[in-house]
Amino acid sequence: MKNMTKLSSEEYIRYNRQIILPEVGEEGQEKLRNAKVFIAGVGGLGSVSAYYMAAAGVGAVKIADRDRVNPDNLNRQILHHSQDIGKPKTASALEKLRQLNPHCHVQAVQEEIREENIMEFVGDCQLILDATDNAETRRLLNRASVSKHIPFIYGGINGLNGMVTTFIPGETACFECLFPHKAVEKTSVAVLGPVAGLTASVQSMEALKFILGMGGLLKNRLLYIQCSDMTFKEINIRKNPDCNICNTAKKGEI
């Protein structure tokens, strides 16, 4: 049931700097309040996107992660503080997000995302924000996105580089159009904090634009951010006619 009530005076004040944007306005703020977003992972990318979703007044945010906070997470996972070491990441995230914005309903699930639970995790969320740390989980998110017909905002980081694109079922390529192979898992990638911040900020912007019904999304454009020389390059992508996941003829086999 959507919350159709007008914004309260407290909400007007809190979100004033975005409500005065013509692209947002009162109507847009109500759309954000009625929105439900699934954030897969609250590590480097998820820390930033969860903060921005809550801060913007997204009404409901569902977060999932299997890990506990480690000391070597803290250079980039800015939702987690020194005193959180050893805590489940979702509990740490929940605490901070509630402090940031008590109006945002946060649902935290401390569990690994697997084939058996992915559909339930995504539930009735209207978009998937990717903040996972491996290709395998991204494949599951992609399948949920295609099957539920909701956008999947991919973001990935490695070293000084980041990548973002917005996959929209029926309109754009999907994750497996680009990456049909099973990647060899890499553990403990090197990364400098702002690379995660930059990448997740682009993803967050994409999420808010989608909720607000704005154009200009990264559709069929893979943004490749190289912080070593601060270049932002776009790679044109297209649906892969041989894709096993989003090819219309093969749908239903997921």
Add this chain to the structure above:
Amino acid sequence: MSRYVDVIVNGFNEKVPENATISFLITHFKEGDADLIVEHNGQFVYPQKYAAATVSAGDRIEFINPNFGG
């Protein structure tokens, strides 16, 4: 005896055999990532096309390693 042509690979001028395939270049330049992204003259190349797609003089090829960290 095959002819060699000048192409640009990841920003560098390289001489490669005329009509070399993307598959050949991946091996030649020792690109090892299974999920490698290949861009040929500004267009993404599907992995299933690597064996058939050939390069010509002046082409630009970019090999980009995917980012899967989070």
